Amino acid sequence: MKPVDPQSDRFFFFYHRHSSTGSNQPEPTHxxxxxxxxxxxxxxxxxxxxxxxxxxxxxxxxxxxxxxxxxxxxxxxxxxxxxxxxxxxxxxxxxxxxxxxxxxxxxxxxxxxxxxxxxxxxxxxxxxxxxxxxxxxxxxxxxxxxxxxxxxxxxxxxxxxxxxxxxxxxxxxxxxxxxxxxxxxxxxxxxxxxxxxxxxxxxxxxxxxxxxxxxxxxxxxxxxxxxxxxxxxxxxxxxxxxxxxxxxxxxxxxxxxxxxxxxxxxxxxxxxxxxxxxxxxxxxxNDTPYIGIGAGAHSYDGNSRRQNLPHLDTYIHAIRNHTTYYETEQLTTTDKFNETLMTRLRTSQGLNLNHLEQRFGTQLRQYVEQQAKPYIESRKLHIDLPGPTLRLTEDGIFTSNDIIATLLAP
Ligand code: SF4
Structure with missing residues (x-):
């Protein structure tokens, strides 16, 4: 009834404000x-x-x-x-x-x-x-x-x-x-x-x-x-x-x-x-694995995404006859980095730069910090300490497409 893929939202990058309680939520443990x-x-x-x-x-x-x-x-x-x-x-x-x-x-x-x-x-x-x-x-x-x-x-x-x-x-x-x-x-x-x-x-x-x-x-x-x-x-x-x-x-x-x-x-x-x-x-x-069952359902195992074909007949026929009914996409490090950036900035928890570095290395962390600087200075992004955690400010929401595009992997 509603988009499973959060990226289909018209206000994908419009995040209004955050609450301090959100930042205390634990990182996913898988x-x-x-x-x-x-x-x-x-x-x-x-x-x-x-x-x-x-x-x-x-x-x-x-x-x-x-x-x-x-x-x-x-x-x-x-x-x-x-x-x-x-x-x-x-x-x-x-x-x-x-x-x-x-x-x-x-x-x-x-x-x-x-x-x-x-x-x-x-x-x-x-x-x-x-x-x-x-x-x-x-x-x-x-x-x-x-x-x-x-x-x-x-x-x-x-x-x-x-x-x-x-x-x-x-x-x-x-x-x-x-x-x-x-x-x-x-x-x-x-x-x-x-x-x-x-x-x-x-x-x-x-x-x-x-x-x-x-x-x-x-x-x-x-x-x-x-x-x-x-x-x-x-x-x-x-x-x-x-x-x-x-x-x-x-x-x-x-x-x-x-x-x-x-x-x-x-x-x-x-x-x-x-x-x-x-x-x-x-x-x-939160990058937690999930299994999607049924026609059109998506799955994610941490390294690849799978989509069952969104077609009733194809799905039922394939299940009965043991033929293929899904497509799989292997995610590159760049894919994962970009997805992490987009999804974390979408949430009140924000993007924890230490966690980012642990997953993707010092070079990409430094790149994000460098790219974020002008937006931090213009108060469109805010860095919370300790963390440090990067979040969109209320002002940043309205130009967030541009901000996030600037932060994506080079
Ligand atoms: S899946 Fe589509 S058609 Fe069915 S109830 Fe939801 S919005 Fe309506």
Missing amino acids: TMSGLYIHIPFCKSRCIYCDFFSTTMLERRAEYVDALCTELHERRTEAKTPHHTIGTIYIGGGTPTQLSPEQTSQIMQAIRHDYDVDPDAEITIEANPSDITPDTAHQLLDTGFNRVSLGIQTFDNHLLHLINRRHDAKTAIEAVHTLRQAGFSNISIDLIYALPRQTTPQWAADVQQAINLQPEHISAYALMYEEHTQLYQMLQKKQIEETDEETALSMYRHLCNQLRDAGYHHYEISNFSQPGRHSRHNSNYW
Whole structure:
């Protein structure tokens, strides 16, 4: 429901401020891996969506069988050298379009083949329309301890415009239903800079989200992706793209309102109550290995990235016939350096220069320090001591593309 690849965010480099608590978070230890399961089924298509998903719900049973086969075949990847699964994330698509039996089949396959940490964060993405008291209890019984709700906005006109299935009342009820069932870790997704959305409307959305007191909020600026209905509407001038200034004003509102409500802005697009950051998504930013299962899913083992082909038939056919269904890319040191730089500057933890030196050598550290100097002098970057840790300042956010481009490996 939301970009798995954080680099697809329009505000990739727009990091507003950091909290001092974030800098104390430990560096990744690589003792636990993440497990991502992709469920590509949706009941209907949202007009802005370019994620890999399909409305062919009749294929769910055979897809789940294929997923379980892939889980079994890749079980050793989590065992050596990373012994335990610390986070499980079932995303999509709309995972709550699976039957309780299908969801349970996947969770049983995971528990059968993987060593899951007793304290694992286990998340499922859900459409608010799918959340009933029965569903909420089933999800808890199946082992989920976190639900990520794709709410996007509480404005019914905008929900209708982007073809979401739910309305505002359903979204609010879904949060209450999950709470009553016993969920104590709820995340909600919002989208801003929607067509015809005003800054006051967006501020009302953020306030409504705060009123529900979710432990976590993700907020992404709308992207006009080619091949989407939304993009066609833009081309035909049926809608207008929100101008950059308004989008920035919305982003400022978001950051200020959530900060005032006690949320920690721990990543450009992500906010949490203290200690409730998404452990799974943090894997992506902290260089922790993860295994992605299902059509279109990505994996990372510390040295290479793998992508399963985003095609339902190809995936199911290949799993059944033991043929290849993925592509692998070996990462060079330069790739890893650049990714580290981009992802760490995206987070409130920032870029620790000692850690950078340990991984990539003195020469690259000195290069970053040299390149960063003018930005430190103009107060767009800040170095925190001890650490030393490099972070974007509030001013640096708005020219962060340029700043980061200057810091990338020569
Ligand atoms: S629910 Fe909408 S946004 Fe999410 S994957 Fe399905 S079509 Fe895309």
